[in-house]
Amino acid sequence: MLKRMTRLVSGAQQLDPGRFWHGEPQAPQSLAAHLDNQVPDESPRATSCTSEADPARHGEQHEGRHYRIPLQDLGTVFPHGLPPRFGMQVRTFNEACLMVRKPALELLRYLKNTNFAHPAVRYVLYGETGTGKTLSLCHVIHFCAKQDWLILHIPDAHLWVKNCRGLLQSAYNKQRFDQPVEASSWLKNFKTANERFLSQIKVQEKYVWNKRESTEKGRPLGEVVEQGLTRVKNATDAVGVVLKELKSQSGSGAFRLLVAVDGVNALWGRTTLKREDKSPMAPEELALVRGMRKMVSNDWHGGAIVLTLSQTGSLFKPRKAYLPQELLGKEGFDALDPFIPILVSNYSPEEFESCIQYYLENSWLQHEKAQTEEGKKELLFLSNANPGQLERLCAYL
Amino acid sequence: MAASRVSCAAAASYRLFLGGRVSLARRQGVWKAAAAELQTGAVFQILRLRHTTGVTTKKNVAALRRETYTVDFIKKQIEEFNIGKRHLANMMGEDPETFTQEDIDRAIAYLFPSGLFEKQARPIMKHPEQIFPKQRAIQWGEDGRPFHFLFYTGKQSYYSLMHEAYGKLLEAEKHQNQLQAKGLFSEKTKDLIGSRWLIKEELEEMLVEKLSDQDYAQFIRLLERLLTLHGGVEEEFVQRFRRSVTIQSKKQLIEPVQYDEQGMAFSTSEGKRKSAKAEVVVYEHGSGKIKVNGIDYLLYFPVTQDREQLMFPFCFLDRLGEHDVTCTVSGGGRSSQAGAIRLAVARALCSFVTKEEVEWMRQAGLLTPDPRVRERKKPGQEGARRKFTWKKR
Numbered sequence: 001m002l003k004r005m006t007r008l009v010s011g012a013q014q015l016d017p018g019r020f021w022h023g024e025p026q027a028p029q030s031l032a033a034h035l036d037n038q039v040p041d042e043s044p045r046a047t048s049c050t051s052e053a054d055p056a057r058h059g060e061q062h063e064g065r066h067y068r069i070p071l072q073d074l075g076t077v078f079p080h081g082l083p084p085r086f087g088m089q090v091r092t093f094n095e096a097c098l099m100v101r102k103p104a105l106e107l108l109r110y111l112k113n114t115n116f117a118h119p120a121v122r123y124v125l126y127g128e129t130g131t132g133k134t135l136s137l138c139h140v141i142h143f144c145a146k147q148d149w150l151i152l153h154i155p156d157a158h159l160w161v162k163n164c165r166g167l168l169q170s171a172y173n174k175q176r177f178d179q180p181v182e183a184s185s186w187l188k189n190f191k192t193a194n195e196r197f198l199s200q201i202k203v204q205e206k207y208v209w210n211k212r213e214s215t216e217k218g219r220p221l222g223e224v225v226e227q228g229l230t231r232v233k234n235a236t237d238a239v240g241v242v243l244k245e246l247k248s249q250s251g252s253g254a255f256r257l258l259v260a261v262d263g264v265n266a267l268w269g270r271t272t273l274k275r276e277d278k279s280p281m282a283p284e285e286l287a288l289v290r291g292m293r294k295m296v297s298n299d300w301h302g303g304a305i306v307l308t309l310s311q312t313g314s315l316f317k318p319r320k321a322y323l324p325q326e327l328l329g330k331e332g333f334d335a336l337d338p339f340i341p342i343l344v345s346n347y348s349p350e351e352f353e354s355c356i357q358y359y360l361e362n363s364w365l366q367h368e369k370a371q372t373e374e375g376k377k378e379l380l381f382l383s384n385a386n387p388g389q390l391e392r393l394c395a396y397l
Numbered sequence: 398m399a400a401s402r403v404s405c406a407a408a409a410s411y412r413l414f415l416g417g418r419v420s421l422a423r424r425q426g427v428w429k430a431a432a433a434e435l436q437t438g439a440v441f442q443i444l445r446l447r448h449t450t451g452v453t454t455k456k457n458v459a460a461l462r463r464e465t466y467t468v469d470f471i472k473k474q475i476e477e478f479n480i481g482k483r484h485l486a487n488m489m490g491e492d493p494e495t496f497t498q499e500d501i502d503r504a505i506a507y508l509f510p511s512g513l514f515e516k517q518a519r520p521i522m523k524h525p526e527q528i529f530p531k532q533r534a535i536q537w538g539e540d541g542r543p544f545h546f547l548f549y550t551g552k553q554s555y556y557s558l559m560h561e562a563y564g565k566l567l568e569a570e571k572h573q574n575q576l577q578a579k580g581l582f583s584e585k586t587k588d589l590i591g592s593r594w595l596i597k598e599e600l601e602e603m604l605v606e607k608l609s610d611q612d613y614a615q616f617i618r619l620l621e622r623l624l625t626l627h628g629g630v631e632e633e634f635v636q637r638f639r640r641s642v643t644i645q646s647k648k649q650l651i652e653p654v655q656y657d658e659q660g661m662a663f664s665t666s667e668g669k670r671k672s673a674k675a676e677v678v679v680y681e682h683g684s685g686k687i688k689v690n691g692i693d694y695l696l697y698f699p700v701t702q703d704r705e706q707l708m709f710p711f712c713f714l715d716r717l718g719e720h721d722v723t724c725t726v727s728g729g730g731r732s733s734q735a736g737a738i739r740l741a742v743a744r745a746l747c748s749f750v751t752k753e754e755v756e757w758m759r760q761a762g763l764l765t766p767d768p769r770v771r772e773r774k775k776p777g778q779e780g781a782r783r784k785f786t787w788k789k790r
Contacts, residue, residue: 377718378708381712384693384694
C-alpha cells in the first residue's frame, strides 16, 4: 500500500466547488474565466442527467440518466412515499433526481399500453435488498400522477403489521382490529396526494358512523376522508369505505386507479402484534390488511396494481430471501397469482458510472481518489454495483 | 548383545538426562571456559572449573556447588557418545559410518517423542562439546606465574584480541601508505551485504570471557576501521567475526498455476485466521466476481469492513476487476473469515504476479498469517486479563 500512497499524493487534485470542470486539475479561476467556461456547462451533466422531466417521454435513450422531479411535485405526489435515505439526499442536494432504469421503463411501457376494460394487471417488482425497487415504484407513481391517475400509495405495508400502539376492536366487525394511528396518517397523505379527485368522486351508499354522524349517498368522497381524520376512532372504517368506493367506481371510467403497495409481502406474513391475552395476531384480523388484500386482487378494472416485495422491513423472513415465493409464502403467492414479475437488479456498468458522476457533480464525493479510475473501481468492488450499498458507502466518503 | 544394548541405552539415557540438566544450568549460570582456539600452542591442564548458577534462594544452596569437568571426563563422554551413536545407527538400521548429527536428531525424536513446547526441554543427543560448557583452562603454572602476559588485566583474551587487531590495523595503514606513495592506490569497496557482525553474546562465547557493552562496541569499531583500509590479508581475520543473514523472502512458497478443462488458468490456496479456514480458487481472467460458499460476497459479508479486507490484495496489486474468485470458508466469525480469505487470495495471486510484487506483498503483510489467537482464561481471573473486582474488605 505504501507504493500506492505515493501515487495518491502525487495525483491529488483540487475539487472546485463549481461543478463545471470536475474532471480537470485546475486552480480556481477568475470570474472572466468562469463566464467563458459557461458554454461546456451541459456536457459534464449530459452523461449523468437528462433534462426530460416528464416520465411519459422517458425511453431507452434516457436509460442510466437522472431526471429531476420539481420540488413542489414532491409534496403533492409523494407526501409520504419516499424512502428516508432518499429523502435525506433530496434535502442535502436540494433537488430530487431519480435514475431512469430498465425495470421502470418496462413498467411504464406496460402501463402506457394497459387496456382499461380488462381486469387490473398486477406487476410485482422483486430483487435483492438495495437494488432500487422502491425508487422504481416512485418513478412509476410520478408517471401516473403526471398522467392524472388516482394514486393509492402505501409507502410501507410493514408499518401496519408491527409496532402498532393503539389497537382497537373494530366496531364494524367484532373479530377484527382497528389501527387508528396508521389509518389516520394514511388518510392525511391520501388527501394531499389526490385533492382534486376527492370532490369529483361521489359515494354510492349511505354510511352511518355513529348515532350522530353519517354520510349520505352522493356526497363527495372528501367527506368520508374528513370524517376519518376528525374522528380517529373511525379512521380504519373510513379507509375501508374509501377502498371499497374506489374499487367499485374505477370501472366507470371517470378516473384511472393506480394501487401501489411497497412491501406487499407484509399482508401475508406474520405480525408482531399481540392481543390483550398475549396471543399472536394473524394479519387477517387487521381491518386495514383485509381491505388492502381486497384492493390487490384483480377483480376490478380501470387501472393497474404495482407491488414491491421487501425483505428489509419484513418479519420472520431470512435476510437472503428475495424471490416472490420465499417472501410471499404459499398463501400470498396464491393470492397474487397471476402476476407479472419484474426483476430489479444491481447497476450495470453504465448506470454505476452515471451514479458516480451524479455524486461528483453535486460535490458529494470529496476524496481526491474518487475521480480516478482506481477510486471508481474500489467503489465498484466494495458496493458490488448495489445502489443501496453504494449510497451508504458514499455517505461517508 | 542384549546386555550391551541395555547398557548402551542406559548410557544414552544418562547422557540425555545430563544434557538436559546441563543445558538448563548453562542458561542460568555464568561460566568460564578455555579459549583454546585463541591460545596457540600450549596445552593446559584443567584443574577445577568454577561454575556458578544464578539461583540464589536459600533452598538451592546445594546447587551453588561448582561442577568440575576434567579432561578425562570429557574424553570419556566423547567416547561414550561415539559408541552410543553407532548403537543408535544400528538400532535404526542405518550405516554407523555415515550417521550424521541430523540423523541422530531424527532418530531421537522418533524414539522419544515429546509433546513439550520448549524445544530445548526435549531429549537431545549431541556431541559433548556442545553440551558441556566450555572450560577455561588454568592460566597459571605450578609456580603461580600466569602464562599470558595480559592475565592481570582480567580479560586476557579480549585484550589480546584487541592487541592483535590493532597490530593488523597498523600494518594495513603502513601498507596503504606504501601503495599511495607508489601511486598504486586503488579504491576497493567490500561487499558486506548478507552478513552481520557478531553480537555480544556470540563474542563472549567465542572468547570464553565476560565482556561489557563498551568493550564490545570498541572492538566492533576497530574492526570497521580495519575494513575501511585495504589489504587482502585482513579479510579472513574480519570474516571470522561476521555471520551471514538469510533473506526471509526467499522462503515464500509460490503455488503452481493450474489449468481446468476450458483452458482457464486458475490457482488454489488456503488461508487461516484464528479458527477460520478458507480455501480459495482464483481465476486469472474474470470480471471481479467473488462467490463465498456459493453466495455473492455482498450478501455474505454485509459489513463494509469485511469487504475492504477482501479488496486489499487486489487493490494493492492494481488488479481490481481482473480476477474471478470462488472460495469456501468455515469456522471463526465474520472478521476472521474475511481475514482467512484475504490471506488465501494473496497467496493464490502470488502465482500470477512477478517476484518483486510478491516481495512487496510480503512487506505489506499480505502473506503473513496473523498469529493472534484467543488467549486462554486463567483460574483466579475472570477472563484472560480481566481480574475479579477488587474489594478492599
